[in-house]
Amino acid sequence: MFVIGATKKLQSQIDKTIESTEEYEQIPQIYQWQANLIKVNGRKCLILMNNSTALNLTLFGLESPQFENIDNVIKGSMNQLFQTLGIEESIAEKMLETSQEIVYTKTSSRQTLGLMNEVKASIEQQTKNKEYKDIDAVTINQKNNRMIFKALEGQTPLYTFQRYFEE
Structure with missing residues (x-):
């Protein structure tokens, strides 16, 4: 099960029951995420970040049909x-298997939300002065997962994610 802490902005866009965070505290942090909605060039974008490793995913240009099927869009x-980050297939399969059930709660990790603000700033920098059609989502997601974060002991989300599964 994935537990996604949704900001108020995101809660207003998705037709999902927002569960109590207390019910899901026992779920390992690797399966807990925070999600926020931002605008890039006037279009809605979702930032999803893992609580344990800060691995992150930015989805650009989401529209109503995608919000209606947000679970499948995320999976x-x-x-x-x-695939883009070259994550070992067995790890990817384990994570995707765990994501078969997704529940939404209020946000629960201030640290993750703080790191998401750094990713948001990176996105803004990478999309500055670009037409929406010229934004390369793959490159942005790769760069954002290779950013060094002080909160990750000077490591990148990708490295931290891979190391989590080696231990």
Whole structure:
């Protein structure tokens, strides 16, 4: 099961029951995420970040039909992210298997939300002065997962994610 802490902005876009965070505290942090909605060039974008490793996924240009099927959009995009980042297949399969059930709660990790703000700033920098059609989502997601974060002891989300499964 994935537990996704949704910001108020995201909660207003998705037709999902928002569960109590207390019910899911026992779920390992590797299966807990925070999600926020931002705008890039006037279009809605979703930032999803893992609580344990800060692995992150940005989905650009989401529209109503995608919000209606947000679980499937997240699962499919997560699969693409794992392929793009060269995540070992067995790890990707384990994560995708765990994502078969997704529940939404209020946000629960201030640290993750803080790291998401750094990713948001990176996205803004990478998309500055670009037409929407010229934004390369794959490159942005790769760069954002290779950013060094002080909160990750000077490591990248990708390295931290891979190391999690080695231990």
